[in-house]
Amino acid sequence: MNGYCTATYRCYDDKADFHKKALSIAVGLTVGSWTDLPEARKAEMEKHLGRVVSVEVHETDRPGERYADIRIAYPDINFSRDIPALLVTIFGKLSMDGRIKLTDIDVSGDFLTAFPGPKFGLEGVRELLGVHDRPLLMSIFKSVIGHDLDGLQEQFYKQALGGVDLIKDDEILFENPLTPLEKRVETCMEAARRASAQTGQKLLYAVNLTGPASKLAAQARKAISAGANALLLNVLAYGYDTLHELSSDPEVNIPIAAHPALAGALYPSPHYGIAAPVLLGKLMRLAGADLVLFPSPYGSVVMPKEENMAVKEALLHPLSTLRTSFPVPSAGIHPGLVPLILRDFGSDVVVNAGGGIHGHPLGTAAGGEAFRQAIAAALKGVPLAEAAGEPGHEPLRAAIDAWGVKEA
Amino acid sequence: MNGYCTATYRCYDDKADFHKKALSIAVGLTVGSWTDLPEARKAEMEKHLGRVVSVEVHETDRPGERYADIRIAYPDINFSRDIPALLVTIFGKLSMDGRIKLTDIDVSGDFLTAFPGPKFGLEGVRELLGVHDRPLLMSIFKSVIGHDLDGLQEQFYKQALGGVDLIKDDEILFENPLTPLEKRVETCMEAARRASAQTGQKLLYAVNLTGPASKLAAQARKAISAGANALLLNVLAYGYDTLHELSSDPEVNIPIAAHPALAGALYPSPHYGIAAPVLLGKLMRLAGADLVLFPSPYGSVVMPKEENMAVKEALLHPLSTLRTSFPVPSAGIHPGLVPLILRDFGSDVVVNAGGGIHGHPLGTAAGGEAFRQAIAAALKGVPLAEAAGEPGHEPLRAAIDAWGVKEA
Numbered sequence: 001m002n003g004y005c006t007a008t009y010r011c012y013d014d015k016a017d018f019h020k021k022a023l024s025i026a027v028g029l030t031v032g033s034w035t036d037l038p039e040a041r042k043a044e045m046e047k048h049l050g051r052v053v054s055v056e057v058h059e060t061d062r063p064g065e066r067y068a069d070i071r072i073a074y075p076d077i078n079f080s081r082d083i084p085a086l087l088v089t090i091f092g093k094l095s096m097d098g099r100i101k102l103t104d105i106d107v108s109g110d111f112l113t114a115f116p117g118p119k120f121g122l123e124g125v126r127e128l129l130g131v132h133d134r135p136l137l138m139s140i141f142k143s144v145i146g147h148d149l150d151g152l153q154e155q156f157y158k159q160a161l162g163g164v165d166l167i168k169d170d171e172i173l174f175e176n177p178l179t180p181l182e183k184r185v186e187t188c189m190e191a192a193r194r195a196s197a198q199t200g201q202k203l204l205y206a207v208n209l210t211g212p213a214s215k216l217a218a219q220a221r222k223a224i225s226a227g228a229n230a231l232l233l234n235v236l237a238y239g240y241d242t243l244h245e246l247s248s249d250p251e252v253n254i255p256i257a258a259h260p261a262l263a264g265a266l267y268p269s270p271h272y273g274i275a276a277p278v279l280l281g282k283l284m285r286l287a288g289a290d291l292v293l294f295p296s297p298y299g300s301v302v303m304p305k306e307e308n309m310a311v312k313e314a315l316l317h318p319l320s321t322l323r324t325s326f327p328v329p330s331a332g333i334h335p336g337l338v339p340l341i342l343r344d345f346g347s348d349v350v351v352n353a354g355g356g357i358h359g360h361p362l363g364t365a366a367g368g369e370a371f372r373q374a375i376a377a378a379l380k381g382v383p384l385a386e387a388a389g390e391p392g393h394e395p396l397r398a399a400i401d402a403w404g405v406k407e408a
Numbered sequence: 409m410n411g412y413c414t415a416t417y418r419c420y421d422d423k424a425d426f427h428k429k430a431l432s433i434a435v436g437l438t439v440g441s442w443t444d445l446p447e448a449r450k451a452e453m454e455k456h457l458g459r460v461v462s463v464e465v466h467e468t469d470r471p472g473e474r475y476a477d478i479r480i481a482y483p484d485i486n487f488s489r490d491i492p493a494l495l496v497t498i499f500g501k502l503s504m505d506g507r508i509k510l511t512d513i514d515v516s517g518d519f520l521t522a523f524p525g526p527k528f529g530l531e532g533v534r535e536l537l538g539v540h541d542r543p544l545l546m547s548i549f550k551s552v553i554g555h556d557l558d559g560l561q562e563q564f565y566k567q568a569l570g571g572v573d574l575i576k577d578d579e580i581l582f583e584n585p586l587t588p589l590e591k592r593v594e595t596c597m598e599a600a601r602r603a604s605a606q607t608g609q610k611l612l613y614a615v616n617l618t619g620p621a622s623k624l625a626a627q628a629r630k631a632i633s634a635g636a637n638a639l640l641l642n643v644l645a646y647g648y649d650t651l652h653e654l655s656s657d658p659e660v661n662i663p664i665a666a667h668p669a670l671a672g673a674l675y676p677s678p679h680y681g682i683a684a685p686v687l688l689g690k691l692m693r694l695a696g697a698d699l700v701l702f703p704s705p706y707g708s709v710v711m712p713k714e715e716n717m718a719v720k721e722a723l724l725h726p727l728s729t730l731r732t733s734f735p736v737p738s739a740g741i742h743p744g745l746v747p748l749i750l751r752d753f754g755s756d757v758v759v760n761a762g763g764g765i766h767g768h769p770l771g772t773a774a775g776g777e778a779f780r781q782a783i784a785a786a787l788k789g790v791p792l793a794e795a796a797g798e799p800g801h802e803p804l805r806a807a808i809d810a811w812g813v814k815e816a
Binding site: 082092100172174176234260261262274 | 437438439440441452453455456486487488490491492493495496497499500501502503504505507508510550551552553554578579580582583584618619620621622625642645646647649650652653667668669670671672673674676677679680681682703711739
C-alpha cells in the first residue's frame with residue numbers, strides 16, 4: 001500500500017477474536033480511538049488511521065491451539081523516517097501484548113527514500129576485492145583477548161596466507177591496551193600487505209567498532225585514517241539507527257559488516273520477538289550493512305533452513321534502488337559443508353569459518369587453502385572426495401579426513 | 409567476585425552435560441581455548457579467563473525436561489566499561505546457542521564506576537515535585553497522532569487539573585509538523601502553568617525524544633531550552649548506551665523516563681531473551697533512567713507478579729552510590745487497583761494511567777481526582793468502597809462504579 005508501512009504478526013491465542021484484535025491494533029497504535037469520533041473528525045483523521053490488510057487464522061496440531069497471521073498497514077505520516085520510530089510504532093507496546101511475534105515488515109517507497117542502504121553492498125565488496133566469479137571466503141580470529149599486537153599479526157598473516165578474502169575481528173574484542181584500534185589496524189593491514197605479496201590477492205580486514213555510541217563515527221574515522229578497509233559492528237547492541245547513521249556518513253567510505261550478537265535473544269522463540277528475516281535480513285540491509293553475518297543452518301549455532309533462506313532472500317531480493325547485502329552464514333562451517341552452502345546460497349555468499357580454518361590439521365594457512373579448494377571444486381560440480389585426491393589438494397584432503405563431507 | 413561481572417543463564421537442554429557447557433561458556437567467551445595452552449601462557453592468560461561460579465541442574469514437570477541455572481564470571485579486563493561491550497561479551501554469540509535466557513547480571517564495583525546512574529532518581533524526582541509522602545500519579549496522553557497544538561494543550565490541561573504529578577507523551581508521538589518538539593514543549597508547559605495555578609502543585613511533562621540517535625542530545629537541549637522539565641526515551645529502540653550517554657550529559661539536567669517499548673520482544677519467553685528484571689530493571693537503572701515504565705501485573709498488558717517484584721527490586725535495592733529509579737508499573741491501571749499497587753510497591757511508586765484517567769465517566773479532570781482520592785484512602789488504610797462514600801469523593805465513586813475495586 002502506497003504511503004503505508006506494513007507489519008505482519010503471528011499471534012497465538014486460543015480464544016481471541018483475531019479480527020477484533022487486528023482492528024484494535026490498527027486503531028490503537030495509530031489514532032487511538034475511532035468509533036467515538038465525530039464524522040467530521042473522522043474525515044480529518046482518516047489519513048492517520050491504521051488499516052487491517054489481512055487476518056489468516058490457523059489451527060495447530062495441538063488441540064485448541066490457534067494462531068493468526070495479521071497484517072496491519074501503518075500510515076507513513078504517523079512516524080519519522082527512522083528505524084526506531086518504525087519499530088516503536090509497529091511493535092513497541094504491542095510486543096508486550098501476549099504471545100505475538102513480528103514476522104515481517106514491508107516499508108513504503110516513501111519511507112525507503114530516507115535510507116541510502118549499503119554503500120558498497122554485494123557488488124561493491126566484490127569490486128573492492130576484484131573477485132566476481134566465486135563465493136568469498138572470510139575467516140575469524142580465534143583467540144584475541146589477552147594477545148598483543150605481535151600475536152594478532154601472526155594470526156592474521158597465517159589466516160591471510162591461505163587465500164581468504166576477508167578477515168574479521170572477534171566481536172568480543174573491545175578497545176583495550178594490548179591491541180588498541182589504530183595500532184591493531186596498522187598491524188593487521190601490514191600483515192595483509194605481506195600476505196597479499198605472497199598470494200597476489202586483495203584482503204579486507206573488518207575491525208570491530210566499539211565503545212560509546214556517540215563516539216563510533218569518530219572511531220570509524222580513526223580506523224580509516226590508520227588504514228582500515230572494513231568495519232565490524234555489533235548492530236543490535238547499539239540499535240539499527242547507529243548503523244544507519246554510520247553507513248550514511250560520507251566519511252565512512254569502507255564496507256560495514258553487521259554482526260548478529262544478541263540476535264538469539266530476539267528471533268528463536270515461536271511466540272515472541274522478531275523473526276530472523278526481519279531482524280538480520282530486512283532491517284540490517286535497510287540500515288546499510290554491506291555484509292550480514294547470521295547463524296547458518298549447518299553448523300554449531302543453528303537456524304532452521306527455511307528461516308535461513310528467508311534471511312538470504314531479504315538481503316538479496318530487488319528492493320527499489322537499495323544495494324544488496326552480502327549474506328554470511330556463520331558458525332560451525334568446515335570445508336566439507338561448502339557444497340551444501342553453494343547449493344543453498346549460490347555463488348553470492350561469503351563462506352565464513354573460524355575453527356574450520358584455525359583447527360585445520362596442517363595449520364591455519366592450510367585451513368584457508370582447504371576452503372578455497374572446496375569452493376573451486378563445488379563450483380565445478382566436482383565431488384569434494386574426488387577433488388581431495390587431486391595433486392596439491394592435501395589441505396582439502398586433510399580437512400575432509402578431519403571433519404567429513406556433506407555433499408549437496 | 410571482585411574484578412568480574414557475573415551473568416546468570418537459564419539453559420534448557422534434555423541431554424547436555426551442563427557442567428561441561430558452563431566450562432565451554434567460561435572459556436569460549438573469554439580466552440577462546442585453555443587446555444591446549446602451554447603452562448607459561450596459562451599464567452599470563454589466567455586473568456582473562458572466565459570462571460564458572462555455579463551450575464544448578466533442575467528437572468521440570470515435563471518428563472525428561474531439564475534446565476540449569478549457570479553463573480559465569482567474566483573478567484572486567486576483557487571488555488570496555490559500556491553496556492554494549494558487557495552484553496556482547498556475556499550474551500552476544502551465546503544468545504544464539506540453543507535454548508538459553510539471560511536471567512541476571514551482577515556488575516563489578518569497578519565496572520559500576522563508569523556509570524553515574526540516574527541523575528535525579530526517585531528522591532530527585534520527589535524533590536523536583538516537592539512530594540515526599542505519597543505515591544506519584546502519572547497520566548498518559550490518550551490520542552495524539554493527528555492532533556494539533558491546541559488539541560494537545562486542551563488534553564494536557566484537563567489531565568493536569570485532576571492533580572497528576574507527571575504527564576508523559578505517547579511513545580508513538582514522533583517529530584511531526586502538527587506538534588513539533590519545541591512548540592509542543594512550550595504549549596504543554598504553558599498548560600502546566602495554568603493548571604498549577606489552579607491545583608497549586610508542580611508538574612513534570614516528559615516529552616518524547618525521537619529521531620536519529622546522534623541527534624538526541626541536541627534534541628534534548630532544544631527541548632530544555634523550550635522549557636521541558638522531563639524527557640521520555642524509547643530506550644530499547646536506541647540501545648542502552650544512548651540512554652547512558654544522555655543521562656551522563658551535564659546539559660541534560662532534567663529527569664529521563666525510560667519507556668519499555670519493544671521489551672516484549674525480549675523478556676516473555678521462558679527459553680530465550682533477557683529477563684525483565686535485567687532488561688527493565690538493572691540495565692535501565694545502570695544506564696541512568698530516573699523513572700522506568702514496565703508492564704504491571706494488574707492490567708491489560710501483563711507481567712507475572714514475581715517478575716514484576718524483581719523489576720522493582722532491581723530499581724530500588726541499594727547498589728553502591730547509584731541512585732534508585734522510580735518504578736512505574738503501567739497499562740490497564742484504574743483507581744480500583746490502587747490498594748493493590750500500594751500493597752506490592754509501597755509508597756515509592758508512580759501510579760500511571762491512560763484510559764483510567766481519560767475514560768472516567770465524569771471526564772479527564774475527575775479521572776485524575778479519582779486516582780488521588782484512591783491514593784489518599786489507600787495510604788490511610790481506608791477501603792476504597794468506604795472512601796468513595798465520603799463528601800467530595802464523587803470522582804472515586806464514579807470510577808469504582810465503572811471499573812470496580814480490587815482491595816489488597
